[in-house]
Amino acid sequence: MITLGKYIDFKNAGENSFLQAQVITGLTKDELREKSMDDIAPLISQFIDECKGYNDNKLQKYIKMGGKTMGFHPNLEAMSFGEYLDLNELVRSDFTNNLPKIMSILYRPVVSEFMHNYEIEKYDSAVHIKNADLFRDVDMSYVNGAMVFFCLLREDLLSSSLRLLDQQMIQQMEESLTMIEQELASHLSTDGGISLKN
Numbered sequence: 704m705i706t707l708g709k710y711i712d713f714k715n716a717g718e719n720s721f722l723q724a725q726v727i728t729g730l731t732k733d734e735l736r737e738k739s740m741d742d743i744a745p746l747i748s749q750f751i752d753e754c755k756g757y758n759d760n761k762l763q764k765y766i767k768m769g770g771k772t773m774g775f776h777p778n779l780e781a782m783s784f785g786e787y788l789d790l791n792e793l794v795r796s797d798f799t800n801n802l803p804k805i806m807s808i809l810y811r812p813v814v815s816e817f818m819h820n821y822e823i824e825k826y827d828s829a830v831h832i833k834n835a836d837l838f839r840d841v842d843m844s845y846v847n848g849a850m851v852f853f854c855l856l857r858e859d860l861l862s863s864s865l866r867l868l869d870q871q872m873i874q875q876m877e878e879s880l881t882m883i884e885q886e887l888a889s890h891l892s893t894d895g896g897i898s899l900k901n
Contacts, residue, residue, distance in 0.1 A: 772812070804832050
């Protein structure tokens with residue numbers, strides 16, 4: 704299992720092969736130096752194989768953590784403005800290192816359940832972002848599934864927003880042209896009927 708914390712540490716190791724090997728194996732510098740390549744190579748291969756397997760993960764609604772059931776936000780389209788602002792800032796600023804905080808916003812304690820529906824705690828950044836460190840121990844399969852779902856929804860919302868913005872801009876342009884046309888008509892004679900549209 705690759706935890707979110709291990710993934711972050713691996714990404715932060717950058718191009719440093721020694722630090723990457725330390726993260727993968729969990730060995731100290733001295734322990735790692737004493738190992739042979741035959742000891743290390745299978746661990747690195749296993750890590751790479753596990754990472755490849757995460758590409759197919761689906762969103763999991765629930766995560767069990769510290770005796771609590773955390774539920775994925777049941778309706779991202781209805782999220783509060785505070786949730787949206789915090790998520791947007793965390794995604795834009797330092798995505799990899801902010802993943803635990805992002806997960807702490809998307810997954811919160813379940814407060815009630817009925818059949819296939821559930822409700823999570825109301826968002827409070829002072830409370831929920833403090834849970835971020837707990838998410839470092841979560842299996843990357845949960846994280847990857849949530850990120851794929853979240854990114855697809857974000858793209859869909861952005862696309863919808865852009866379409867709405869285009870429609871609003873066209874409507875405003877038409878209103879502006881009508882106003883200009885009316886203004887011109889009041890200053891010019893009605894002969895010739897000037898039209899700026901089409």
